[in-house]
Amino acid sequence: MTEMKAPDSARRSERSRRAIYEAALALVGEIGYPKTTIEGIAARAGVGKQTIYRWWPSKAAVLLEAFLDMADQAVQEAGPGGYELPDTGDLEADLRTVLRATVDEMNTPVYDAPARALAAEGVVNAEVGAQFVERLLEPQLQLYVTRLRAAQEAGQVRGGIDLRVALELFTGPLAHRWLLRTLPLTHEYADRIVDFAVNGLAPRD
Amino acid sequence: MTEMKAPDSARRSERSRRAIYEAALALVGEIGYPKTTIEGIAARAGVGKQTIYRWWPSKAAVLLEAFLDMADQAVQEAGPGGYELPDTGDLEADLRTVLRATVDEMNTPVYDAPARALAAEGVVNAEVGAQFVERLLEPQLQLYVTRLRAAQEAGQVRGGIDLRVALELFTGPLAHRWLLRTLPLTHEYADRIVDFAVNGLAPRD
Numbered sequence: 516m517t518e519m520k521a522p523d524s525a526r527r528s529e530r531s532r533r534a535i536y537e538a539a540l541a542l543v544g545e546i547g548y549p550k551t552t553i554e555g556i557a558a559r560a561g562v563g564k565q566t567i568y569r570w571w572p573s574k575a576a577v578l579l580e581a582f583l584d585m586a587d588q589a590v591q592e593a594g595p596g597g598y599e600l601p602d603t604g605d606l607e608a609d610l611r612t613v614l615r616a617t618v619d620e621m622n623t624p625v626y627d628a629p630a631r632a633l634a635a636e637g638v639v640n641a642e643v644g645a646q647f648v649e650r651l652l653e654p655q656l657q658l659y660v661t662r663l664r665a666a667q668e669a670g671q672v673r674g675g676i677d678l679r680v681a682l683e684l685f686t687g688p689l690a691h692r693w694l695l696r697t698l699p700l701t702h703e704y705a706d707r708i709v710d711f712a713v714n715g716l717a718p719r720d
Numbered sequence: 721m722t723e724m725k726a727p728d729s730a731r732r733s734e735r736s737r738r739a740i741y742e743a744a745l746a747l748v749g750e751i752g753y754p755k756t757t758i759e760g761i762a763a764r765a766g767v768g769k770q771t772i773y774r775w776w777p778s779k780a781a782v783l784l785e786a787f788l789d790m791a792d793q794a795v796q797e798a799g800p801g802g803y804e805l806p807d808t809g810d811l812e813a814d815l816r817t818v819l820r821a822t823v824d825e826m827n828t829p830v831y832d833a834p835a836r837a838l839a840a841e842g843v844v845n846a847e848v849g850a851q852f853v854e855r856l857l858e859p860q861l862q863l864y865v866t867r868l869r870a871a872q873e874a875g876q877v878r879g880g881i882d883l884r885v886a887l888e889l890f891t892g893p894l895a896h897r898w899l900l901r902t903l904p905l906t907h908e909y910a911d912r913i914v915d916f917a918v919n920g921l922a923p924r925d
Contacts, residue, residue, distance in 0.1 A: 547844055549754065631843055637900065638840035639752055644901040652900060679903075680893075680912045684920070687893030688885075694899055695842065695857060696849045698884075707885045715889070715920025 534560040535567060536581035543578060544628025548636040548643075553577070575643050578633055579650050585626070586651070600662040606671050607713045609662065610685060614705035621693045621700050634694060656682055663716070672716045684712035739765040740772060741786035748783060749833025753841040753848075758782070780848050783838055784855050790831070791856070805867040811876050812918045814867065815890060819910035826898045826905050839899060861887055868921070877921045889917035
């Protein structure tokens with residue numbers, strides 16, 4: 516029976532877990548990945564550092580789970596079907612919806628700062644980069660594969676092409692602008708990229 | 721007459737300048753941007769740190785000029801026309817050549833390590849990012865605008881579209897794979913991106 520937690524204990528654990536996620540995301544956004552420490556996260560969350568070490572092996576693990584949790588919450592707020600890209604039958608309209616939402620997210624400071632800090636660390640730290648891709652980025656990219664496959668079956672996307680490559684026509688330009696800060700990320704920009712990319716993947720006569 | 725340097729002095733200055741560039745690129749690739757210092761660059765280049773401070777206001781300035789110099793040397797090795805993208809009249813073939821060369825560069829450690837370190841710093845440091853874009857990246861992107869404009873005039877690219885946006889269909893996906901380390905950067909990948917993107921920009925019937 517020792518493994519069963521009393522309701523109060525479970526509630527306390529859940530509260531601690533959430534405080535740790537929020538502290539980790541806030542700290543990495545404010546002072547960057549290299550200076551963020553387990554001790555700093557613990558102090559900000561108001562928990563002992565042993566609590567963090569008991570649940571996670573490293574600060575990278577805490578941060579990745581904090582992001583995954585943020586993504587889960589966004590999905591739950593989106594309601595049923597949140598784990599899929601919209602499919603109204605109109606590929607271009609659906610991808611405009613998705614890319615506009617991505618632009619909005621990239622322009623939201625509470626998301627931008629920690630995501631930017633984690634992405635920057637992944638750029639120079641192959642281990643963090645691999646975790647970032649495997650746990651956070653690739654599952655999101657696979658949603659595009661699913662949507663593009665449905666479009667392919669509906670005859671709206673050229674047959675026989677590699678959809679895992681094709682999706683990068685949508686995600687690559689946005690990430691380029693976001694990470695390298697070349698020009699503003701706007702809905703108009705998202706719409707143009709969708710226009711060009713959907714046209715590029717269309718069946719050839 | 722004090723501004724004229726004797727030949728020996730000019731040669732020494734040129735040698736120092738090159739040693740400083742090489743030291744800066746090597747150091748930032750090995751230990752990252754945050755830990756690279758003017759003192760460290762001076763020690764590795766075998767010059768006094770006052771020599772560096774006399775010529776550059778900051779380590780960011782040294783690094784950016786080291787990159788610009790590396791780019792200039794690559795252009796000089798490429799011979800006449802090196803400051804333009806190839807124009808054989810075949811847009812798809814020309815862009816395949818360019819994107820394959822970009823992939824090769826991204827896969828070359830001596831280029832990859834310092835470029836990655838500088839790009840990562842630009843992701844989290846807006847000032848470095850702005851310098852990186854203004855001095856290094858945007859001039860390279862403008863070469864695509866020139867080549868796409870020629871293709872537009874030849875009727876190979878849709879009229880009236882924003883070419884500064886259009887070029888990101890080529891550069892965005894490559895940068896996405898390179899920076900975020902999702903999947904390998906290969907010539908085959910470059911060819912597919914060019915295929916999709918050129919098709920996406922083609923005139924509509």
